[in-house]
Amino acid sequence: MRPSSLNPLFKPVGSLPGLGPRLAPLVERLSGPHVVDLLWHRPSGVIDRRFTPMVADAPGGQVATLTVMIEAHTPPDSPRRPTRVRCSDETGFITLVFFHGREDWLRRTLPVGEVRVVSGLVDRFNGEAQIVHPDHIVTLDQRDTIAVVEPVYPLTAGISAKQIGKWVHAALAQAPDLPEWQDPAWKSRQNWPGWRDALTALHNPQADSTAARRRLAYDELLANQLALAMMRRHMRQAKGRVFHGDGRLRAKVLNALPFSLTGAQTRSLAEIDADMASPLRMLRLLQGDVGSGKTVVALLAMLTAVESGAQAALMAPTEILARQHHSTIEPLAASAGVRVALLTGRDKGKARDAVLSRVVNGEVDILLGTHALFQADVVFRDLGLAVIDEQHRFGVHQRLELTNKGRAVDVLAMTATPIPRTLLLTAYGDMDSSRLDEKPPGRKPVDTRVLPLTRLDEVVGAVRRAVQGGARAFWVCPLVEESETSDLAAAEQRHQDLSELFGNRAGLIHGRMKGPARDAVMAAFGAGELDLLVATTVIEVGVDVPQATVMVIEHAERFGLAQLHQLRGRIGRGERASTCLLLYGSPLSETAKARLEVMRASEDGFLIAEEDLRLRGGGEMLGTRQSGLPGFKLADPAEDGDLLAVAKDDAKLILERDPELAGERGGNLRTLLYLFERDQAVLTLRSG
Numbered sequence: 001m002r003p004s005s006l007n008p009l010f011k012p013v014g015s016l017p018g019l020g021p022r023l024a025p026l027v028e029r030l031s032g033p034h035v036v037d038l039l040w041h042r043p044s045g046v047i048d049r050r051f052t053p054m055v056a057d058a059p060g061g062q063v064a065t066l067t068v069m070i071e072a073h074t075p076p077d078s079p080r081r082p083t084r085v086r087c088s089d090e091t092g093f094i095t096l097v098f099f100h101g102r103e104d105w106l107r108r109t110l111p112v113g114e115v116r117v118v119s120g121l122v123d124r125f126n127g128e129a130q131i132v133h134p135d136h137i138v139t140l141d142q143r144d145t146i147a148v149v150e151p152v153y154p155l156t157a158g159i160s161a162k163q164i165g166k167w168v169h170a171a172l173a174q175a176p177d178l179p180e181w182q183d184p185a186w187k188s189r190q191n192w193p194g195w196r197d198a199l200t201a202l203h204n205p206q207a208d209s210t211a212a213r214r215r216l217a218y219d220e221l222l223a224n225q226l227a228l229a230m231m232r233r234h235m236r237q238a239k240g241r242v243f244h245g246d247g248r249l250r251a252k253v254l255n256a257l258p259f260s261l262t263g264a265q266t267r268s269l270a271e272i273d274a275d276m277a278s279p280l281r282m283l284r285l286l287q288g289d290v291g292s293g294k295t296v297v298a299l300l301a302m303l304t305a306v307e308s309g310a311q312a313a314l315m316a317p318t319e320i321l322a323r324q325h326h327s328t329i330e331p332l333a334a335s336a337g338v339r340v341a342l343l344t345g346r347d348k349g350k351a352r353d354a355v356l357s358r359v360v361n362g363e364v365d366i367l368l369g370t371h372a373l374f375q376a377d378v379v380f381r382d383l384g385l386a387v388i389d390e391q392h393r394f395g396v397h398q399r400l401e402l403t404n405k406g407r408a409v410d411v412l413a414m415t416a417t418p419i420p421r422t423l424l425l426t427a428y429g430d431m432d433s434s435r436l437d438e439k440p441p442g443r444k445p446v447d448t449r450v451l452p453l454t455r456l457d458e459v460v461g462a463v464r465r466a467v468q469g470g471a472r473a474f475w476v477c478p479l480v481e482e483s484e485t486s487d488l489a490a491a492e493q494r495h496q497d498l499s500e501l502f503g504n505r506a507g508l509i510h511g512r513m514k515g516p517a518r519d520a521v522m523a524a525f526g527a528g529e530l531d532l533l534v535a536t537t538v539i540e541v542g543v544d545v546p547q548a549t550v551m552v553i554e555h556a557e558r559f560g561l562a563q564l565h566q567l568r569g570r571i572g573r574g575e576r577a578s579t580c581l582l583l584y585g586s587p588l589s590e591t592a593k594a595r596l597e598v599m600r601a602s603e604d605g606f607l608i609a610e611e612d613l614r615l616r617g618g619g620e621m622l623g624t625r626q627s628g629l630p631g632f633k634l635a636d637p638a639e640d641g642d643l644l645a646v647a648k649d650d651a652k653l654i655l656e657r658d659p660e661l662a663g664e665r666g667g668n669l670r671t672l673l674y675l676f677e678r679d680q681a682v683l684t685l686r687s688g
């Protein structure tokens, strides 16, 4: 149970004074649902208001805090024009400018003939100084409250800087004094403040707050590494089963395959075999670019379980993928007499009951499916291996739920998101990993080009010519910020535009479509009844249409590199040469330009992931959310890489000395785990 000292921090943000039901959802989206999330809402910079020049000496383009006399208000002569308030000191005049200012409020706040201290960005226009919407206006005796260094917070529409600052401070006031969980010697060597002082310094950046930030970053990294080490230990302690396949089923399937395994596939399979044959439980991540051939590896691993008399399950994140796996795996398995069934959310009633009874009676050797596999009434006779495809789409608890359906179930997780080595440790420190870093032979490189969106007409023309020449094309529509609805609107609009040229040979697919409708469109595209498929990012995962050789991605700069790479992986799967056109909106920042250049120059997913991390910094890696990599709130894997290594060793040492976190520091470390919401890890402790 979470220690009660943390309770105030896990109240909803809406419980903070001054944060009502209207704004609470905005804050939730900005920082997170709990008070503690506001504590982690790191300032992105500071504004120094200590500069207090005379009016004549205040340069344009700089923030200044000025003491001025109010001389006159000039109300606007039309509603679109601003109210202007003329002020002065002995050295000159400055005008304060307010758009849509409320007249009575302005007169009260800036009474003519009185002195006020104002702070804001000074503008010089035709030699005249002005401040548009000063950030602060106070009386002389309050002057000290504003002539300070002020944190600047990442904002969202609808919330002002002042408001967010106020709420962060309200959250700070709720922060209890917590017992120290850091090793005292290490802490004092680093000159780090205590937890609460560090938080206070983070949000009141008067002085250099580096030490404070680093301490908090280390807290987060330690919580992360400790939790992973605990999960791993838990998995290891759980006795595994020894699966020694005799190879008879495998031999038949290998025989039926129209190709031989790549070196990387053979190597990964050997690693998996060794895990499955050992008496410890397997928890292995198979990383491999799109098209690197993970499915076959998974199938061969599942056959080992089946050869030993157990069952295997493969879970995919979407219906499309589950069906695709079924159509690949079923015929291969059949060639060895292995019985395969499919279970998805779409199976209902009698048909579903029939599958379930075959599974529980052991008449199904391999069960493929979606989240539907978690359901309580799915019972195996003897589940021995669980394969989880696109593992980042599932939560840790879902992984556990599936493995709880058997006795000491081995787990093989797969991902097509190449993960940089530094992040692998933070994201999957509890897993062993195998890499498929070699593509099956015969794949043609994809010709990738980067073009401005202004050349859309040319692009449409080129796609049309390609289609006339027999190609099939994906057209991916832009990701519109935060809103699925506008994503959809953009895709629908583009589909409509393109339908004028392509008629009923242009299809549309998006996440809001019902499963059967979506599958029907995919099938039509696969069968060549459609030439062009306009899509939102639902096509990202899986989807195998070898005839598709063209991909257009609009506003490519809005996608994460990992995502672009995944999307591009949909083409270049067949015999014919493929082309990917990345269209960008202008203006393009230097970083965005560099990122698209990486895409143009390389098809190596591991390299692209490393470059993405380098160019964006870890915290910003787009796709941290989609990819399920931990989005760190305080630590930055790029900046704090040194601390990560220390945290890893620290965690190891902690568990060697006090495996149940039962000692005094152990207890404090439990608090740390709860603070960073690693409750799952604490549950692995005997007295959790």
Ligand code: ADP
Pocket (backbone or CB within 6 Å): 259, 260, 261, 262, 265, 288, 289, 290, 291, 292, 293, 294, 295, 296, 416, 440, 441, 544
């Ligand atoms: P992933 O799931 O890793 O994206 P798949 O398992 O779907 O990739 O494999 C992509 C394609 O490559 C499939 O059509 C598969 O049959 C083929 N393939 C897999 N392994 C090999 C191999 N060793 N040689 C040739 N083709 C292969």
Ligand code: MG
Pocket (backbone or CB within 6 Å): 294, 295, 389, 542
């Ligand atoms: Mg796959």
